[in-house]
Amino acid sequence: MPSTENQGSSSPFMSFGRSILSIRREQVHSMEANHDPNTQESEIELFLQLISKRFHDLSVVSADELLSLAWMRKLLDAFICCHEEFRVILLNNKVQVCKPPLERLVAEFFDRCLKALDICNATRDGIEKIRQWEKQLEIVLSAMDSRQRTMGEGQFRRARKALMDLAIAMLDEKETGSIFSHRNRSFGRHQSSKDQRHHLPGHSRSLSWSVSRSWSAAKQLQSIANNLVPPRGNDISATNGLAVPVFAMSYVLMFVLWALVAAIPCQDRGLQIHCSVPRHFSWGAPFILLQERIMEESKKRERRNSSGLLKEINQMERCASHMTDLVDSIHFPLTDELKTEAGQQVQEVTLLCEALKNGLDPLERQVREVFRKIMNGRTEGLEFLGSVNKPE
């Protein structure tokens, strides 16, 4: 009985799969009335190749591009593409799909799809949060824009306040909880003119999530990853090899959601997911690489407490921090050096805001599209799983 354990990821699944499928072909005719095994096999191969190619392309991008808004959109694009192909495979093999053991595997996939919907919704909330931060940055820009006004103390104070608002907004939810438990109002400031805005009541509660406080993105991800294991040999042969694309699609789904949660702020993010990486399949290689790269990113000192690994969030954090340093080091009269530096930073922030404004909406639209596709695919699938006449 050929095992699925291949030494190293060098032996491609294709050849392994072929041997199983060729054994099958030698057996008595397939039960598949509407699909001959040859087309089925090439269909599966093509699908796995597609996954491999799309995710390979995603895995070899530069460090700058990885986890950027543009890259996230490419990721979701790749997902949608693979999902469509998978849908077609299911439709072409309806009869097989409705029989055990494939039936159970497909039903599990649809369960995972259901959980995925919540993560899509959480991501949408997260994108809105990022939008709020961007708006805060715009306030900083208004304050620092030297074209409109002269750069006076007032501007810097304003910028400092906006920066502090931003910093608080970008803190993880857990940490802000305690800060807001004391609300008090203070009028008038008896401190020096270069004071900080101490009263946190000036900062309203940030956006709340659309899910209950107990919902956890990490737990949701983990429950998707649970029991996600490569199919056993007998399952593969019993399903004419279809168990493999089901597993592959499930894995792709889980991975993409994991990447979304890693990049975009959401309630109770967590990156440590226990899931078996598909080392035995050649299409698994890009995922291994991507996972490594993303984990590496998360371990960098500056990113450890970040609310999301999205490149642009990192840029926001850095800009905000530089700006804050600059603003804190301001003393009047302004030196030319300071003026130039301020100008440069303003420029940087302006570009960042542009990028965010242009990138967030399309990303949100795409997340909604992913949501819709997953949902429709699931509904469609459940319908034909349920409609096939069961023997009485």
Next chain:
Amino acid sequence: MAEHGEEKLLAVARHIAKTLGHNDSTADDILQIFSNFDGRFSRDKLSEKMGDGDPRSCAALEHTLKSLDRQISQYVAADQPIWADSVDAGAFLDAVDELIATLREWHPMTGEKSVAACLDRAEDLLQQAMFRVEDEFRSLMERGGESFELSRPFGPGESAGNYQFDSEDEDEEGGMIGCGDDHQIPIAHPISDYDILIDALPSVTINDLHEIAKRMVAAGFGKECSHVYSSCRREFLEESVSRLGLQKLSIEEIQKMAWCDLEDQIERWTKAATVALRILFPSERRLCDRVFFGFPSAANLSFMEVCRGSTIQLLNFADAVAIGSRSPERLFKVLDVFETLRDLMPEFEAVFSDQYCLLLRNEAITIWRRLGEAIRGIFMELENLIRRDPAKSEVPGGGLHPITRYVMNYLRAACRSRQTLEQVFNESIDDRTSSSSLSVQMAWIMELLESNLEVKSRIYRDPALCSVFMMNNGKYIVQKVKDSELGLLLGDDWIRKHTAKIRQYQVNYQRSSWNKVLAVLKADNTSLAPNPSLNTMRERLKLFNLHFDETCRAQSTWFIFDEQLREELRISVVENLSQVYRNFLGRLQSVPEAGKHPEKLIKYSVEEIGARVNGLFQRGGGGGGK
């Protein structure tokens, strides 16, 4: 020439003021006296800058700024809220206005060093004012609600903080609804009348907020203003919505909920959505428009930020219901959600009418369509259930099968929402079903039901019982159809056709059960011997009695629920039987060997035969319902 003279005059006036005035306020007073004295010495002329490169041109500006600084700083440093006193507030705003105007006026001259320095200080002052004004704005927004609650006139049965809404919050104290924070939330409003306009904040407060917003926008602090506004109102709105009993549930949680719990949530959602779209959101819109009057894009943006979260929460729930299981029992609640969303769509589009809300509008429509799909899916699931219902055990006596009862009552109930269902089925752009109107769907379900029943009927070994079974179920079906909207949907033709089918089953029944019996009696008509002997006749009678007894015994447990049908059937059987039997008896008695008392040969009289048959198809021990 005259101009030059005037300029000189003004310069002298200024000089006098400056020299004689020991401090700024005295100088100010002197200038005031001058301006009162003669129109040429108007304040703005006196403070007007003259010429470039004049170091003293800045003096006027400085002067103005000093005065403004004095006024503004005193307010900025004050402990108590400025807006506690409308006179103070007015004075403060006037000063701010002047500051902004001054800045605007002198801005072109920033090239000049002395002017630039002044403007720097002016900007600084403006920023301090804006910070303070922002605080005031926030506190007005937060406190405005409180005082409103206290001073609001109450309707009958209402009291401060009395929560009219049908909520399960039993731990609310009477009196103010606190939420542990300093401020309370005024949300007491009767929900029976959706036409009431809620003023979320008192008019005076709204006015104050607007006045502040104007200045913040003028000073370039519009974004901050919008941000404070949105944060405060969003909190309020989300609290209000959560107090309507709507829980924040994930899609997965909703799928896993027990149906009765979900039904409950759906009811809450229906109320919450209605209150939100008819009262809360329009109220927020009005508030936004008033506070940001004159700044439509700020108004639109702020409104969107305030309402987005709650709207998404409401839509997410509807979405989750649409995604849910297609179990037929869910139809009525899903219809509720569908209808609510449909009915609220005009309000939705009215309130979210601007460009920022386009995405939301589309979402709402998409979700509404998904609910339609869900409803179609439920009917498909019903079809599956019917198709798959196994023909396992017989219904005793050929009576009504539970599935017939279930399906017909279900469809009857469903068709009470006929208009909505027609909308649902007409909306279908699904190319799986070529024609997707409701009538077609209903006709199809009926066909499936019939096929299923036919399969079930074949379990009965006795073909006569098959027919009785089909009769009973067919009659029930036709009755329910006639008795409801289904009749309109299926049409008269359908009813006629199916009534005819019942008739056919009646005929089949007769044929398969009584023909055999009658055949015995009729046999002699075609016999070889035109005049059968007494013995033959007696034998035939015995056989007849045997068959008759058997048949009656076998059919004694059979049941026909419909009184009319029962009667019809009995009558036709009796008629048939009696005729042939009487005939036979007559011939029997006329056989010469019959003797003087041929009646002794007869076991059953014609009447007795009739009576036996008339006792059939009745539930033993009292008629009984279906």
